[in-house]
Amino acid sequence: MLLFSIFLLPLIGALVLSLIRVDHKSIYLRFISLFFAVLPLLLSIVACVEFDYNNTDFQFVSYPIKNVVIGVDGISLLFLLLTTFLFVICILYNCKMSYTTLKSYMALFLLLESFVVGFFISLNAISFYVFFEAVLVPMFFIIGIWGGKHRVYATFKLFLYTLTGSLLFLLGLVYIHNVFGTFNIQKLAILMPSLDLGVQSLLWIAFFVSFAIKVPMFPFHTWLPDAHVQSPTSGSVILAGLLIKMGGYGFLRFSIPMLPQASLYFSNFVVVLSIIAVIYASLVAFAQDDIKKLIAYSSIAHMGIVTAGLFSFYEEGVLGAIFQMISHGLISAALFLCVGMLYTRTGTLEIAKYFGIANTIPKFGLMFILFSMASIGLPGTSGFIGEFLAMIGMFKSIRFVTGFIALGTILSAVYMLNLCKQVIWGVSYSKLLNNRLDSTEFSILILLAMFVILLGFYPTLALNYLKPCMANLLVKYNTL
CATH class of the missing domain: 1.20.120 (Four Helix Bundle (Hemerythrin (Met), subunit A))
Structure with missing residues (x-):
């Protein structure tokens, strides 16, 4: 228990x-x-x-x-x-x-x-679905009550997007129970691969729409930047750190193990959408003047690497995708907390209003640079391990795809380095009256930094738990 x-x-x-x-x-x-x-x-x-x-x-x-x-x-x-x-x-x-x-x-x-x-x-597939939907309720109130100026628009957009997609997931579950008479995920992973390709394809599409909205994948991504900008800091931490991982986890529990033929059939489609997400989101992030929107679009780009890695169907790619989700959960949480700490001191999210933070809050400047470098996959941080393994899997699957993903990582370095240049250096911003982090804020950032670096130097802490799962997850693809 x-x-x-x-x-x-x-x-x-x-x-x-x-x-x-x-x-x-x-x-x-x-x-x-x-x-x-x-x-x-x-x-x-x-x-x-x-x-x-x-x-x-x-x-x-x-x-x-x-x-x-x-x-x-x-x-x-x-x-x-x-x-x-x-x-x-x-x-x-x-x-x-x-x-x-x-x-x-x-x-x-x-x-x-x-x-x-x-x-x-x-x-159990039904309890899985119930919790998949239930997380919307407290998040709806967290953003809707304590969010920004346009919080009502953002909450309803979040709610309607995810609810609409999830209805297809529910219809798929109804069909599955009608055929197999069970909602047990372990049993379904054994029984469902026997379905013919036509039925698998329909079920795959139903599941895909639901999970793709949650990730979010292009073109279902538009709810995420609005939700982040309007969400309070802790809401953004959970949204980026956990809730968007639920879509990737859905692929791992349903689409990949239960529908192997359809997953292979649609894999190129997913990879193309992932490439578009990585490059498009990176370009849009570079054009942002709102720091929360920039980090939100960077999350879309990073999750594009995740979905490409998952549908490479190679052990390294899937391991990298899962590791990237864990790593991104830590790094994005840290970046949104940094933004929240800035916002409480300045009352603005406009990037142009931030400069000279290294002069006023030097400890914060150091932490912000560390998490920014981790976000672009600097070796020695957890961000590098996930991206590197995912790219190995993609290279083994479809070689030319790796070049597009690499281009996306280069673009992510461009916008994150540009953000650091604008925010960290320059003449001090007069409204940053508090020249130090309080003990709680600094402890939180140090704690997150420790795990980002620890997983960067010692990734086996996570990989030891993940590697044995690959045998069960990918065994069906060895015979297809």
């Missing part, structure tokens, strides 16, 4: 926070929020320690509710660890909020954490 405890604790925390009266027990709000965020992280670490990464099957499997099965393999375990870690970071960052705001804000974040955890541990 270890996994169920990790799922249940944030849910209990959200309930406790909702029952506390602010005027009487507001002093306990921060402690309660941290307690119900840190405890799932500690349990996730226990799961990593006890996990046998030489075993290719799902582990910690249990049935907390009749017909609902949960469990993790090496892939979902790393996403579980990333989830609990990023929510602790967000809770720490949000602790500076006023008590009246803190109560409802933290409750929604803990509720969101529970839904994301439920998504990554689900081995």
Whole structure:
């Protein structure tokens, strides 16, 4: 019941926070929020320690509710660890909020954490779908209440895009249950490859639209920049760090293992869309004058590398894609936190208004440069490992594709280096009155930097969990 405890604790925390009266027990709000965020992280670490990464099957499997099965393999375990870690970071960052705001804000974040955890541990297709959709509810309120000037437009765009795509996913699940009589993901991965190509293709398209919107892939990407710009800082951290990874994880759980013939048939189509996403998003990012939009478009470009790696169907490509999702979860979270720290000091997201930060907040300048370099794949950071492995897989699959992806990484270096040039150096910006990061802000950035560098120098920390999963994931493609 270890996994169920990790799922249940944030849910209990959200309930406790909702029952506390602010005027009487507001002093306990921060402690309660941290307690119900840190405890799932500690349990996730226990799961990593006890996990046998030489075993290719799902582990910690249990049935907390009749017909609902949960469990993790090496892939979902790393996403579980990333989830609990990023929510602790967000809770720490949000602790500076006023008590009246803190109560409802933290409750929604803990509720969101529970839904994301439920998504990554689900081995039942219906519970997978329920959590896939449920994350929209707390995110809708987080952006809609605490977002920017155009938050209502952004929230409805996010909601309508993802909901529309998910309806096709639901129709596909209804058909699958009608044919096979089960929603068990493990059983479906064995049964569904026997479907003929025509049926697989229809199901693949239904799944693809849903997951592609969530990633988001070109041309389904337009909701993401608006959502990021209007979202509060912690909302952007979770959106970029976790929620867009749910689409990639959907490909890993449904499209690739269950529909191998259709996945191969449509692989070139996915690769073409990925190339367009990498190059187009990089060019658009370079033209942005809003720092949040620039980082949002960089996320679209990085996820283009992920989808290209996944559909290379080579071990290195898939490993690189998964590693890139974990790495990007850390790096994008750090960049959005940096932007949030700037925004609280200046009240603007306009890039032209930032300059001379190295003179006023030197520690911040160092951290911002580090995460920017990690974003463009500097060797020694986690960003390099994921991109390098994904490119190896793409080179083995379709060689000329690697050149286009490499062009995208060059373009990403152009816009990120240009951003650093504008933001970090120059004459000091007079409105940056606070010339230091507070202890909480600096600790958060240092913690994220440690993991970005650690995974860059010692990627086997993650790859040891991922490699055994490749045998089960790609075995069907060895015979096709």
